[in-house]
Amino acid sequence: MMNHNLRAAALLTLGMLLFAGEDALIKTLTRELPFSQVLGMIGLAGVLVFGGLLRLGGGRFWTRDLLAPAVVLRNSGEAVSAVAIVLALGLADLSVTAAITQAVPLFITFGAALLLGERVGWRRATAIGLGFVGVLLIVKPGLAGFEPASLWAVVAAAGLAARDLATRRVPARMSSPHLSASAFAAILLGAVLMGLVLGETPVPPTAAQTLLALGCVTLTITGYTLLVAATRIGEASALAPVRYARLVFALILARIVFGERLDPLTLAGAAIIVGSGCYTLWREARLSRRASALVPAGTAPVQPASGASGSRAA
Structure with a gap:
């Protein structure tokens, strides 16, 4: 399993580098084009790519599944988060936006407990609270360094959490290309x-x-x-810290490409978010393994609130 985890960590690290590069490209485009046009170009390209894959697989885009409440909520969260991310990247620093959006796993766990009634113990509740303190350190409400535009990153994190929570209720018969094509269509509408x-x-x-x-x-x-x-070949608990490599890459790109300076409060807040998120993901993976071991064979175990979050356009 160690070799599998190392391979998985290498793949995930590369994936996080690509996601950080995506953010840098969006920020570059927002300097030259209207925000809505940048988002529209990305949405249109995604519709063409995933719509093409759907057609090649013999599927149809317009089906009744698109009207399922979970799909509507998922796509709405996708659109809201995409709009907010573009605004945050265009108006605020890349480093600030990247750090705040790393709190998505904490938003997911909090939302699962609040809206889905999933049980969250005191350990994860404490981690969530500390993570939100980290967000406040980065946003700096009421302080001289407060950037109102950074609040768009908070909106984006909430939208991504809503998207991932809704994904749990999406009809299983919907294929990945179909779900992705509909998500990009929602982004285009947004x-x-x-x-x-x-x-x-x-x-x-x-x-x-x-x-x-x-x-x-x-x-x-x-x-x-x-x-x-x-995620298919590695253990969730082993991969949890690797997901935050995206923040490291984003901070490097922010400094080198955009010349951003990182203040101590932003760095402290980012460290708190990463630590809280890593603990939350590790704890949930441990509880999931424990539940699987206790449930008799052939019975689906109850899953704890999942804090895993993939790409914004996934």
Whole structure:
């Protein structure tokens, strides 16, 4: 199992690097194009890619499954988080946005306890509370370094958590390409509404800008593929800390590419979020193994609140 975990960790580390690169490309595009257009280009590319895969597999996009409450909620969370992420990356620092969105596993566990009635013990409850303290240190409400735009990253984290919680109730018959195509379609719709609200007018993208948008989707799809491969061969508890490599890569890109300076409160908050998230994921994996060992063969064990979060467009 050790060799499997090492291979999985290597795959997941590469996936986290690709996701961090995706964020950097989005931030670069928002400097040159309207926010809604950046989001729309990514959404359209995703619809074409996953819609094409769906067609190749003989599936249809317009089915009654798209109206299932869980699918509607999942796609709504996807759209809200995508809009918020683009706004956060465009208006706030990459380092701040990346650090806050690493709190998604904590939001998921909190949401599972609050909305789904899943049991969360005092250890994970304490970790969640500490994680939210870390978020406050990064946002700095009421302090001189407060950036209102950083609140969009909090909205994005909540949207991603809602998406992942809703995914648990999605009809099992929906294929991954179908679910992904519908998610990108929701993102495209969100981009249209975003443009109307902000009063933005699309501009003709250059060839370089179009390639950057395609690069975002390519990094997302490749990163998600690596994420799935890693989680299939490695143990969740062993991979939990590796997920936060994305934050490390994002901080490096923020410093080198965008010249951002990291203040002590942001670094402290990021460290608290990572520590709390790692403990929460490790604890949930341990409880899941314990539940599986206690339940008789042939009976599905009750799963604890899962804090695992994949790609935004997964």
